[in-house]
Amino acid sequence: METAEEQLIGPLLLARGTIDRSATLRADEAWLERAWADPATRVLVVDNGRTLVRRSGDEVHAVLLTTIDAPPGERYLLGVADGVAYFAVAAPLPGMPNGEVGGEVNGRLSSVMSLRDAPDGQAVPAGLRQAGALLGDRDAGLLVYAVALEAWHTTHDFCPRCGTRTEVRAGGHIRVCPQDSSQHFPRVDPAVIMLIRDADDRCLLARGPQWPEGRLSILAGFVEPGESLEGAVIREVAEEVGIAVANPRYLGSQPWPFPRSLMLGFFAEALTTDLTPDAEEIAEARWFSREELAEALASGEVRLPPAVSIARRLIETWYGRPLEGDW
Incomplete structure (x- = not known):
């Protein structure tokens, strides 16, 4: 079951x-x-x-x-x-x-x-x-x-081999260089995104330096060449907040074309809990119990990622039900 x-x-x-x-x-x-x-x-x-x-x-x-x-x-x-x-x-x-982006005025779209x-x-x-x-x-x-x-x-108008302008083929799924006949295919960047829990079943949330205070999410990072998804989970968590994790378990994936990521969602267990955030990537990181997260959401102290994100689904799965309020 x-x-x-x-x-x-x-x-x-x-x-x-x-x-x-x-x-x-x-x-x-x-x-x-x-x-x-x-x-x-x-x-x-x-x-x-x-x-x-x-x-x-x-x-x-x-x-x-x-x-x-x-x-x-x-x-x-x-x-x-x-x-x-x-x-x-x-x-x-x-x-x-x-x-411009927006609505319509006198039959014409406005901003x-x-x-x-x-x-x-x-x-x-x-x-x-x-x-x-x-x-x-x-x-x-x-x-x-x-x-x-x-x-x-x-971002792929030109051949990376010779610099010639490439041509669109195969219904937009290949670009071909007319000079050297090389074929170039759409790029997808795999990224792991992980909800980390400690022994007390608390959830780790953090924010990047570019985000305003209160906007929190779970940790994520790109998979490096020659690296497994599970290895990427363990490495990224250690790099970003300085804790060891184990038993990464895959839950699902979804495309995130901003511009070309595929987000692969995991749960993982924290073996240590003392957080030492990397200042270049993490402005703050905190452990939350379910009660603490509910109180922070109700007060407006914390805002979660939008429902369109896999981060939100992972947080709600840990919490046990859908949550209100987002960025």
Whole structure:
């Protein structure tokens, strides 16, 4: 029987995609052109990690365009579902000046309105942090996929071997150098994120120097070359707060395309409890019992990561139920 520690409380909100990624179709240029010409095909426009969304009552949906209405830009095949092909296009969001985000005034998007304030049916630009937890499974999956591809493409215009400008191929999943024919694939950076508990079942929370006081989360760090995930958990905790941990146990993963991470969630047991934070990475670190965390949340002394993050799910799994209040 699974214990509460072995099963996350609540879904990982950026790991809910339902689209068949249709990898076998990416290299079929004729199919890609037919799909783009199909009136049923839908396009998600993404610009610097944002897309257009609409609120309808309690639901939020991504704005999906026909290919005729989509602006010009790099195309990425996201997949197929129920016979409908879905693409992303990296381009300025329709109806809005470059660099602005917001609502709509006199039929034109402005930079003053948030998703929460937007009237029903009105298109509003939003990123994954704002809309990821509100979108349905299909749209959340489409957006996280599109954001990840866009982030990679914007930093890989040129061949790392010879500096020649690369070309987009395979439905946006490869860049090819026309000079030396080298192929370059989207990069994913694995990172471990871990909830550490001590012998008294207290949870360790910390904040980075760049965060305001009260904004706390669990520890995390990138996996180094030639390192196991479990080894990364043990090393990162020792480096960041100076304690030894054991028995890392994997609970789940979700993409975190800011810009290209894959977060791998763990619980681990503290063998020591005297904290010596690395000042360059950790501004403060504290142990919390469940009662102490509840009191700190109620008073506003502590704010937790948003529900869209795996950090929040790990904290709530340790706590035993969903918690209120976030960044």
